[in-house]
Amino acid sequence: xxxxxxxxxxxxxxxxxxxxxxxxxxxxxxxxxxxxxxxxxxxxxxxxxxxxxxxxxxxxxxxxxxxxxxxxxxxxxxxxxxxxxxxxxxxxxxxxxxxxxxxxxxxxxxxxxxxxxxxxxxxxxxxxxxxxxxxxxxxxxxxxxxxxxxxxxxxxxxxxxxxxxxxxxxxxxxxxxxxxxxxxxxxxxxxxxxxxxxxxxxxxxxxxxxxxxxxxxxxxxxxxxxxxxxxxxxxxxxxxxxxxxxxxxxxxxxxxxxxxxxxxxxxxxxxxxxxxxxxxxxxxxxxxxxxxxxxxxxxxxxxxxxxxxxxxxxxxxxxxxxxxxxxxxxxxxxxxxxxxxxxxxxxxxxxxxxxxxxxxxxxxxxxxxxxxxxxxxxxxxxxxxxxxxxxxxxxxxxxxxxxxxxxxxxxxxxxxxxxxxxxxxxxxxxxxxxxxxxxxxxxxxxxxxxxxxxxxxxxxxxxxxxxxxxxxxxxxxxxxxxxxxxxxxxxxxxxxxxxxxxxxxxx
Amino acid sequence: xxxxxxxxxxxxxxxxxxxxxxxxxxxxxxxxxxxxxxxxxxxxxxxxxxxxxxxxxxxxxxxxxxxxxxxxxxxxxxxxxxxxxxxxxxxxxxxxxxxxxxxxxxxxxxxxxxxxxx
Numbered sequence: 001x002x003x004x005x006x007x008x009x010x011x012x013x014x015x016x017x018x019x020x021x022x023x024x025x026x027x028x029x030x031x032x033x034x035x036x037x038x039x040x041x042x043x044x045x046x047x048x049x050x051x052x053x054x055x056x057x058x059x060x061x062x063x064x065x066x067x068x069x070x071x072x073x074x075x076x077x078x079x080x081x082x083x084x085x086x087x088x089x090x091x092x093x094x095x096x097x098x099x100x101x102x103x104x105x106x107x108x109x110x111x112x113x114x115x116x117x118x119x120x121x122x123x124x125x126x127x128x129x130x131x132x133x134x135x136x137x138x139x140x141x142x143x144x145x146x147x148x149x150x151x152x153x154x155x156x157x158x159x160x161x162x163x164x165x166x167x168x169x170x171x172x173x174x175x176x177x178x179x180x181x182x183x184x185x186x187x188x189x190x191x192x193x194x195x196x197x198x199x200x201x202x203x204x205x206x207x208x209x210x211x212x213x214x215x216x217x218x219x220x221x222x223x224x225x226x227x228x229x230x231x232x233x234x235x236x237x238x239x240x241x242x243x244x245x246x247x248x249x250x251x252x253x254x255x256x257x258x259x260x261x262x263x264x265x266x267x268x269x270x271x272x273x274x275x276x277x278x279x280x281x282x283x284x285x286x287x288x289x290x291x292x293x294x295x296x297x298x299x300x301x302x303x304x305x306x307x308x309x310x311x312x313x314x315x316x317x318x319x320x321x322x323x324x325x326x327x328x329x330x331x332x333x334x335x336x337x338x339x340x341x342x343x344x345x346x347x348x349x350x351x352x353x354x355x356x357x358x359x360x361x362x363x364x365x366x367x368x369x370x371x372x373x374x375x376x377x378x379x380x381x382x383x384x385x386x387x388x389x390x391x392x393x394x395x396x397x398x399x400x401x402x403x404x405x406x407x408x409x410x411x412x413x414x415x416x417x418x419x420x421x422x423x424x425x426x427x428x429x430x431x432x433x434x435x436x437x438x439x440x441x442x443x444x445x446x447x448x449x450x451x452x453x454x455x456x457x458x459x460x461x462x463x464x465x466x467x468x469x470x471x472x473x474x475x476x477x478x479x480x481x482x483x484x485x486x487x488x489x490x491x492x493x494x495x496x497x498x499x500x501x502x503x504x505x506x507x
Numbered sequence: 508x509x510x511x512x513x514x515x516x517x518x519x520x521x522x523x524x525x526x527x528x529x530x531x532x533x534x535x536x537x538x539x540x541x542x543x544x545x546x547x548x549x550x551x552x553x554x555x556x557x558x559x560x561x562x563x564x565x566x567x568x569x570x571x572x573x574x575x576x577x578x579x580x581x582x583x584x585x586x587x588x589x590x591x592x593x594x595x596x597x598x599x600x601x602x603x604x605x606x607x608x609x610x611x612x613x614x615x616x617x618x619x620x621x622x623x624x625x
Binding site: 060061062063064067068071072137139140319321324402403405406409413431432434435497498499 | 564566567568569570571572573574576595596597598600602616621
């Protein structure tokens with residue numbers, strides 16, 4: 001069992017790395033304790049405008065800021081930033097700004113229930129959002145899109161109003177889980193600069209935070225717990241430690257990291273950077289990870305990886321022509337005319353049956369070939385992470401398509417929205433502004449899919465070498481076959497005629 | 508004339524709300540490619556409304572897709588005809604931007620579901 005990687009990391013700790021926090025201006029800005037708030041404010045304003053326009057503006061999705069910004073621009077920018085940099089959406093998350101403001105009024109009292117300290121709830125919510133997206137055609141409804149955003153704000157306020165730390169981010173937020181698993185492929189990671197400095201550190205402010213006694217009282221020793229008998233609420237938090245329980249010296253990879261930079265601001269030694277690392281490397285190793293444990297023992301995170309990977313297929317499947325035929329056939333088979341049960345069957349196939357058959361089959365063949373001595377489930381869990389690059393390639397291809405082909409549509413929609421409140425900008429709305437031609441974007445899509453495919457093969461190869469050093473092909477071939485199957489399915493889906501539907505079964 | 512599924516209207520006065528709108532397409536149902544839409548406008552007392560200007564706009568259900576545009580011309584008093592090139596499979600909303608001879612304007616929307624290849 002590869003609980004500890006025998007392969008050396010692709011980049012040693014001593015090699016000089018690019019550190020975003022050392023870049024002039026950008027680094028200085030990000031190290032500034034209020035940088036996150038400054039980034040969150042414009043995103044929150046955009047979210048408010050989206051909600052208002054979604055509820056009060058045009059009902060036609062292509063003309064409403066809620067639908068255009070959410071389903072064209074936000075998703076596209078999100079995956080591209082994850083690919084090129086890291087989890088910067090969570091850094092600028094507007095929900096956390098509202099939460100922080102609310103926490104000035106209401107201090108959470110409870111710890112998140114122990115039974116829910118895993119990803120199962122958030123995986124279920126991730127599936128629920130994908131399902132709701134299809135069932136209610138969220139992309140075609142400004143009202144539903146705005147309502148979803150409002151529901152998100154309310155959920156954050158309720159959950160983080162009741163429970164301490166970043167319970168919503170770590171255990172609930174479906175967007176956050178998407179970002180966490182996708183950012184395992186990002187080139188940037190919040191990392192310790194010099195581990196020796198951490199070895200000598202007595203205060204561990206990166207996890208504990210820093211507090212002080214208010215109103216001129218001397219500062220409490222940095223990072224020390226509140227004195228016995230003292231009311232901890234009497235202390236002012238100078239800097240939060242990591243709310244997601246990631247202890248930087250033991251942190252491995254981007255999983256569960258919101259890039260909030262609380263640790264950067266808390267570290268008294270300026271020993272934390274946002275530095276480069278080989279994308280996907282963290283999927284090839286299995287050390288114990290602070291705040292997470294071993295990937296190979298986390299069935300819930302493996303389930304997240306599977307939903308992320310196969311969910312990309314089902315999400316794209318909903319937008320191509322064959323879905324009509326499949327829905328109609330299923331409708332006749334089940335003798336139903338409502339969309340929900342038919343969609344339920346499609347989701348069960350894509351997110352349950354297909355992964356079980358593919359991963360279970362590959363695990364069985366791997367054992368039969370002598371490629372691993374692990375039992376079926378641990379073996380499937382271990383290799384499920386290898387599908388993440390393929391899934392990310394599909395998300396990039398899908399969301400990138402809408403983003404690049406519709407990138408300029410924000411101009412006329414904004415013009416139209418401003419005209420609605422009496423502000424005329426650049427004349428009549430430029431409705432003919434759209435984006436790149438489809439044939440240009442299709443080559444980008446193919447590039448994303450190939451990139452994901454290559455990434456998955458690399459991860460599989462790395463794991464196979466570790467599991468079966470004398471004969472890595474015994475483990476590589478079954479899992480590479482799964483990658484080929486999923487990769488071909490992705491390419492097939494991407495080149496099906498797109499069918500922009502609002503309803504599947506005319507209901 | 509068999510009307511397509513018409514939904515909604517916007518902007519304006521009682522007089523505008525009393526405008527009856529009927530729309531037909533050729534081919535029927537509409538398909539990928541050039542489609543001709545014939546619109547009949549009449550007033551509350553069943554009189555055809557001549558001299559209006561109608562521009563057509565086709566939007567997909569998904570944001571970010573390119574809309575298509577067309578102009579209708581009057582082929583008989585109160586009867587107007589224009590074409591739209593529906594260039595993608597799926598669900599479309601056709602918006603008829605209408606300016607009456609009186610200068611009043613109104614929009615009418617028609618939902619086109621499951622536009623298929625010819």
